[in-house]
Amino acid sequence: MKIESQLKNVLAAGRFAVTAECGPPKGADPEAVIKKGRILKGYVDSVNVTDNQTGVVRLSSLAACVLLLQEGLDPVLQMVVRDRNRIALQSDLLGASTLGIRNVLCLSGDHQSFGNQTQAIGVFDLDSIQLIQTVRRMRDEGQIIGGEAVSPPPYLFIGAAANPFADPFFYRVIRLAKKVKAGTEFIQTQCIYNLDRFKEWMSQVRDRGLHEKVYILGGITPLKSAKMAEYIKNQVAGMDIPEPLIRRMKSVPAKGQRKEGIKISIETIQALKEMEGVHGVHIMAIEWEEAVPQVVEQAGLMPRPTV
Amino acid sequence: MITAERKPLDEIIAMILPFKKVLVVGCASCVGECAAGGEKEVGLLGSALRMDARMTTKELETREMTLERQCVYEFIDRLTGLIDQYDAVLSLACGAGVQAVAEVFPNIPILPALNTSFLGQTKEAGLWLENCRGCGDCRLHLFADICPVTRCAKQIFNGPCGGSQDGKCEVNPETPCAWHLIVTRLEDRNQLDLLEEVYAPADWSKKEGAGPRKIVREDQQN
Ligand code: SF4
Numbered sequence: 456m457k458i459e460s461q462l463k464n465v466l467a468a469g470r471f472a473v474t475a476e477c478g479p480p481k482g483a484d485p486e487a488v489i490k491k492g493r494i495l496k497g498y499v500d501s502v503n504v505t506d507n508q509t510g511v512v513r514l515s516s517l518a519a520c521v522l523l524l525q526e527g528l529d530p531v532l533q534m535v536v537r538d539r540n541r542i543a544l545q546s547d548l549l550g551a552s553t554l555g556i557r558n559v560l561c562l563s564g565d566h567q568s569f570g571n572q573t574q575a576i577g578v579f580d581l582d583s584i585q586l587i588q589t590v591r592r593m594r595d596e597g598q599i600i601g602g603e604a605v606s607p608p609p610y611l612f613i614g615a616a617a618n619p620f621a622d623p624f625f626y627r628v629i630r631l632a633k634k635v636k637a638g639t640e641f642i643q644t645q646c647i648y649n650l651d652r653f654k655e656w657m658s659q660v661r662d663r664g665l666h667e668k669v670y671i672l673g674g675i676t677p678l679k680s681a682k683m684a685e686y687i688k689n690q691v692a693g694m695d696i697p698e699p700l701i702r703r704m705k706s707v708p709a710k711g712q713r714k715e716g717i718k719i720s721i722e723t724i725q726a727l728k729e730m731e732g733v734h735g736v737h738i739m740a741i742e743w744e745e746a747v748p749q750v751v752e753q754a755g756l757m758p759r760p761t762v
Numbered sequence: 763m764i765t766a767e768r769k770p771l772d773e774i775i776a777m778i779l780p781f782k783k784v785l786v787v788g789c790a791s792c793v794g795e796c797a798a799g800g801e802k803e804v805g806l807l808g809s810a811l812r813m814d815a816r817m818t819t820k821e822l823e824t825r826e827m828t829l830e831r832q833c834v835y836e837f838i839d840r841l842t843g844l845i846d847q848y849d850a851v852l853s854l855a856c857g858a859g860v861q862a863v864a865e866v867f868p869n870i871p872i873l874p875a876l877n878t879s880f881l882g883q884t885k886e887a888g889l890w891l892e893n894c895r896g897c898g899d900c901r902l903h904l905f906a907d908i909c910p911v912t913r914c915a916k917q918i919f920n921g922p923c924g925g926s927q928d929g930k931c932e933v934n935p936e937t938p939c940a941w942h943l944i945v946t947r948l949e950d951r952n953q954l955d956l957l958e959e960v961y962a963p964a965d966w967s968k969k970e971g972a973g974p975r976k977i978v979r980e981d982q983q984n
């Protein structure tokens with residue numbers, strides 16, 4: 456029996472999908488992954504596993520995906536083009552499929568200068584769009600780059616990221632169109648705090664008919680504190696937190712800020728549910744996995760479908 | 763042009779320590795233009811070295827000269843007959859020049875006084891910018907004459923990445939995002955159709971090759 460992507464099944468059934476994120480530990484520790492998996496199990500359809508995020512060395516995404524798979528979760532293998540050339544990427548795609556992983560998310564990756572290996576060479580042999588195209592050709596045409604056959608081909612549901620909040624704004628939707636043209640089947644967006652801008656982006660997405668060609672999952676990151684909101688605003692490239700939201704977080708005493716963060720997430724999800732062309736949410740509660748069940752439950756997204 | 767910067771004086775002093783007679787040779791081409799290894803810099807370095815030798819009572823004899831190019835045999839040939847009188851050459855050329863001189867005079871150590879950096883332009887007095895990596899397959903016409911290989915920190919052909927904000931690169935807020943420049947210039951030129959294209963993976967064999975690359979032009983050989 457071929458294992459199927461749960462994410463693909465849920466989306467194909469027209470249900471509002473929920474995915475979350477799991478960052479592997481800085482160590483050879485299976486328990487850390489399994490623990491995170493158990494917190495999320497039953498509350499989400501699939502779990503993304505980050506790939507040495509921000510250029511920090513961690514347990515490999517592929518290994519962590521296998522651990523989650525063994526726990527009965529549907530992992531999404533994140534793959535960045537920063538650390539591997541096309542030989543390694545294509546080889547790992549075959550490896551992932553062989554091990555039963557059914558989803559891949561193709562990313563550029565944060566630049567190595569951000570991490571703990573700042574003297575490393577950045578590979579960037581392919582870019583993220585070329586990686587999408589590569590997976591798609593491998594899967595649908597059974598061909599690796601250059602045209603040689605691979606058999607059997609990898610069996611993967613193909614995803615990519617989109618950032619409606621980066622610049623230049625008018626171009627963001629063109630880039631999404633390129634990702635769709637390259638073969639991506641689902642999109643997970645950057646965290647949405649600026650709903651107005653996201654709405655504007657979605658209307659451009661619909662104008663181009665892209666919402667009918669690709670599943671879009673809106674990114675959600677519950678804020679832990681007003682400090683975190685300010686940090687993101689000032690320090691994290693490509694993220695957009697409007698001032699009123701920061702004020703709202705500040706207006707709550709420190710003890711209640713986590714709760715307020717969750718409340719904001721739930722309100723955002725409710726707005727997304729009403730938006731034409733949004734097919735689900737991707738909840739990235741960084742080192743705060745416990746927040747995911749609360750958000751999912753309180754946003755009325757339970758029970759998760761068994762399709 | 764090829765840009766370079768002079769090594770710190772301490773490093774150069776340590777490098778020439780074993781030698782008593784040193785020929786200091788500049789190059790008037792690229793590294794002259796970027797004020798790292800031209801006649802003026804050769805003069806300055808020569809006097810700094812002699813001054814240091816005097817202060818540390820070290821025996822040092824130097825002579826300074828500047829070739830038009832250190833990477834072309836007909837200019838290197840000017841060293842013939844002179845170089846044998848020295849224990850070492852301190853070369854203020856790019857890495858290509860140092861190696862070319864060493865190939866002609868393999869028995870004399872040619873010491874690099876510069877750190878060779880990149881292919882770039884003189885943007886203004888005292889400011890040089892990297893803008894070409896010599897990839898062997900120039901596609902500037904597709905990217906509004908802004909090189910994504912060199913000027914995008916992730917050499918993205920289908921950019922920009924999600925980190926581009928306010929026209930700046932996520933990697934360094936002082937550097938413009940190459941893709942922001944590409945998109946805006948294509949917009950100004952009414953060439954936005956070029957942005958819809960999905961560009962295929964690059965052929966890096968033209969850059970990486972099978973070891974060092976070479977150009978053979980029979981029409982230029984005689
Ligand atoms: S495309 Fe290649 S040859 Fe052209 S400017 Fe860029 S690195 Fe240089």
Ligand code: SF4
Nearest residue numbers: 914922923931939940
């Ligand atoms: S911000 Fe712009 S220049 Fe920097 S890596 Fe991303 S696309 Fe390239």
